Amino acid sequence: MxxxxxxxxxxxxxxxxxxxxxxxxxxxxxxxxxxxxxxxxxxxxxxxxxxxxxxxxxxxxxxxxxxxxxxxxxxxxxxxxxxxxxxxxxxxxxxxxxxxxxxxxxxxxxxxxxxxxxxxxxxxxxxxxxxxxxxxxxxxxxxxxxxxxxxxxxxxxxxxxxxxxxxxxxxxxxxxxxxxxxxxxxxxxxxxxxxxxxxxxxxxxxxDNYSFNRMRLMGYCLNQKLVVIPKLHLGYIWLTQEEMKEYQFEVGDSEGFVNLPLAIRDIHISALLTEKDNFVRISCRSKGEFPVNALCAKHFEGGGHKNAAGGEIHMLIHDAIKHFEKTMETYADEIHKLYNNH
Ligand SMILES: [Mn+2]
Missing domain, CATH: 3.90.1640.10 (inorganic pyrophosphatase (n-terminal core))
Structure with a gap:
C-alpha cells in the first residue's frame, strides 16, 4: 500500500x-x-x-x-x-x-x-x-x-x-x-x-478437530470416489448430495478433500466436485505450473490462485464429471509438457 x-x-x-x-x-x-x-x-x-x-x-x-x-x-x-x-x-x-x-x-x-x-x-x-x-x-x-x-x-x-x-x-x-x-x-x-x-x-x-462422520466420509471418498487419470497427472473426487446426506454432512466436512489426490506420486492436479441444489461446485488444486485459476475462469465460471481455485458447473453431476474430464483432455499436451520433461 x-x-x-x-x-x-x-x-x-x-x-x-x-x-x-x-x-x-x-x-x-x-x-x-x-x-x-x-x-x-x-x-x-x-x-x-x-x-x-x-x-x-x-x-x-x-x-x-x-x-x-x-x-x-x-x-x-x-x-x-x-x-x-x-x-x-x-x-x-x-x-x-x-x-x-x-x-x-x-x-x-x-x-x-x-x-x-x-x-x-x-x-x-x-x-x-x-x-x-x-x-x-x-x-x-x-x-x-x-x-x-x-x-x-x-x-x-x-x-x-x-x-x-x-x-x-x-x-x-x-x-x-x-x-x-x-x-x-x-x-x-x-x-x-x-x-x-x-x-x-x-x-x-x-x-484434529473434525467429526467422526467426516473421517468416515473421507475414507469413503478415498476408497470409492477417487478417480485417477495418470496420463493427465490428475486425481479427482466427486460427491453427490445423497452420499453427503448418508454421512450427515455438515459445513466444512469436505475441507481439505481436494488436496488428497496430490499425495499420490505423479499426481499434480486435483479436483473435488460436489453436487449442490442446482449446480456442481468444483475446487481445483495443482502443484507447480499448471494454472487452475485460468482453468476455472475459462471453463467453470470461477477463478482463484494459480495453485488453488474453484468454480461452478451448471449441469447434473454425471454430466459435470464428463464435462470436467473432457475439458481436462484438451489440456493433455500442455500437462504433458509441464510434468513429463525429465
Ligand atoms: Mn486466503
Missing part, C-alpha cells in the same frame, strides 16, 4: 468509527483468521466493529476468540443490512470481488462507506477505495499483519490477535507448506509466536 494511502487510512482510524468487516461465502481458516484478527485489532483501537460472514462458518473454526460475535448474514439479514447502512468503513478480507458476498453484494455496492480490500487473490475488482493487495502473500491473514505493522500499531498486537493471524496463515499454507514464496512469511510467523501463542494447540484445533 502506498504511503499516502496509509496516512489517509490512519487518519480515518484516528477517531472512533462504525466498521463492518466481511469475508467470503463458505469461509475457510484464512477467511476467519483474517476477519477475527482485524476485528480484535480495530476493536482495540476503539472502533465499533461488526464481523460478518455471508453463511455459516465451519464448527472447527468456532474456537477463534470472538467467533460468537460474528454476524452470519443468513441468520440475521436485517441486522447486517442495518450495520451496512450505518457503516463509515467497510473492510473486505480474503476475497477480490463483491460477488463472493452472495446476497450481501447488493447492500455493500450501494454503501457510501469507505471500502478497503485486504486480499491476495489475483485480479481484484475496482470497487474499493484502498487496496492492500499482494498475490504472493501466503494468506490474507499475513496481509492483516502487514496492515497493522505498516500503520505503526505493532504495540496493539496481543496474544488473541496473533493467534487469529497465525491460524489464518497456517490454514492457507496447509501448515506452512503451500503459498510460501520466501522467508518473510516464516519471519512473521516467528514474530507471532513471540506473543505466547500455543502453535501445537492451534494445529490440533485446525487439523
Amino acid at each position: 502506498e504511503p499516502k494511502a496509509l496516512i489517509e487510512i490512519k487518519e480515518l482510524l484516528h477517531i472512533p468509527k462504525r466498521i463492518v468487516i466481511f469475508t467470503h461465502v463458505n469461509p475457510d481458516g484464512d477467511a476467519m483468521g483474517s476477519l477475527m484478527g482485524l476485528y480484535h485489532f480495530l476493536t482495540k483501537l476503539g472502533h465499533v466493529v461488526t464481523p460478518v460472514t455471508p453463511n455459516e462458518f465451519p464448527f472447527f473454526l468456532s474456537w477463534l476468540t470472538g467467533a460468537n460475535q460474528v454476524k452470519v448474514f443468513h441468520n440475521s439479514p436485517t441486522e447486517v443490512i442495518k450495520k451496512i447502512s450505518e457503516a463509515d468503513i467497510i473492510f473486505c478480507v480474503d476475497f477480490n470481488d463483491l460477488r463472493r458476498l452472495k446476497e450481501i453484494e447488493q447492500y455493500v455496492s450501494i454503501s457510501k462507506a469507505v471500502k478497503i480490500l485486504i486480499d491476495h487473490h489475483p485480479y481484484p475488482t475496482t470497487v474499493f477505495n484502498y487496496y492492500l493487495h499482494r498475490i504472493n502473500a501466503s494468506a490474507a491473514a499475513e496481509l492483516v499483519y502487514d496492515f497493522i505493522l505498516s500503520l505503526g500499531y505493532k504495540n496493539i498486537i496481543d496474544h488473541v490477535i496473533a493467534e487469529c493471524i497465525y491460524a489464518g496463515i497456517m490454514s492457507d499454507t496447509n501448515s506452512f507448506n503451500y503459498n510460501i514464496t520466501d522467508s518473510s512469511t516464516f519471519r512473521k510467523v516467528a514474530d507471532l509466536l513471540e506473543y505466547g501463542i500455543d502453535h501445537n494447540k492451534i494445529y490440533g484445533l485446525l487439523y
Whole structure:
C-alpha cells in the first residue's frame, strides 16, 4: 500500500468509527483468521466493529476468540443490512470481488462507506477505495499483519490477535507448506509466536478437530470416489448430495478433500466436485505450473490462485464429471509438457 494511502487510512482510524468487516461465502481458516484478527485489532483501537460472514462458518473454526460475535448474514439479514447502512468503513478480507458476498453484494455496492480490500487473490475488482493487495502473500491473514505493522500499531498486537493471524496463515499454507514464496512469511510467523501463542494447540484445533462422520466420509471418498487419470497427472473426487446426506454432512466436512489426490506420486492436479441444489461446485488444486485459476475462469465460471481455485458447473453431476474430464483432455499436451520433461 502506498504511503499516502496509509496516512489517509490512519487518519480515518484516528477517531472512533462504525466498521463492518466481511469475508467470503463458505469461509475457510484464512477467511476467519483474517476477519477475527482485524476485528480484535480495530476493536482495540476503539472502533465499533461488526464481523460478518455471508453463511455459516465451519464448527472447527468456532474456537477463534470472538467467533460468537460474528454476524452470519443468513441468520440475521436485517441486522447486517442495518450495520451496512450505518457503516463509515467497510473492510473486505480474503476475497477480490463483491460477488463472493452472495446476497450481501447488493447492500455493500450501494454503501457510501469507505471500502478497503485486504486480499491476495489475483485480479481484484475496482470497487474499493484502498487496496492492500499482494498475490504472493501466503494468506490474507499475513496481509492483516502487514496492515497493522505498516500503520505503526505493532504495540496493539496481543496474544488473541496473533493467534487469529497465525491460524489464518497456517490454514492457507496447509501448515506452512503451500503459498510460501520466501522467508518473510516464516519471519512473521516467528514474530507471532513471540506473543505466547500455543502453535501445537492451534494445529490440533485446525487439523484434529473434525467429526467422526467426516473421517468416515473421507475414507469413503478415498476408497470409492477417487478417480485417477495418470496420463493427465490428475486425481479427482466427486460427491453427490445423497452420499453427503448418508454421512450427515455438515459445513466444512469436505475441507481439505481436494488436496488428497496430490499425495499420490505423479499426481499434480486435483479436483473435488460436489453436487449442490442446482449446480456442481468444483475446487481445483495443482502443484507447480499448471494454472487452475485460468482453468476455472475459462471453463467453470470461477477463478482463484494459480495453485488453488474453484468454480461452478451448471449441469447434473454425471454430466459435470464428463464435462470436467473432457475439458481436462484438451489440456493433455500442455500437462504433458509441464510434468513429463525429465
Ligand atoms: Mn486466503
